[in-house]
Amino acid sequence: MGKTKKLIELDNKTIAILEEQAKINKRSLKNFLEWSLEETALRLAEPSEEYKAMMDILKKRDAEGKLKWYTSEEIKKSYGR
Structure with missing residues (x-):
């Protein structure tokens, strides 16, 4: 499956919350965002x-x-x- 890059803009408070969750999950912010979005997409798909x-x-x-x-x-x- 191919991959696509997308630019997203989030406010600083949102980024701080997501960075904290990434640390808790022992992931980088980028990896945590990708993982979270993939999990959400799978739940929405079927x-x-x-x-x-x-x-x-x-x-x-x-x-x-x-x-x-x-x-x-x-x-x-x-x-x-």
């Missing part, structure tokens, strides 16, 4: 296998009429709101 399995179970239960849905008003009422 749901996890666990999530897919959970949704398959919920879809099956809904098709069988075994899934109970609640309105937001019902939920608020149950919590006394």
Whole structure:
């Protein structure tokens, strides 16, 4: 897979926070940013296998009429709101 360089601008406070997190993770700032962005992209690209399995179970239960849905008003009422 090819790589692309991008220039980003962040405020000093953000950079300081990210540098601290990079140190905690024993990474350089550049490496920490690349790693963080790659992890985020992977999460956004496709749901996890666990999530897919959970949704398959919920879809099956809904098709069988075994899934109970609640309105937001019902939920608020149950919590006394």
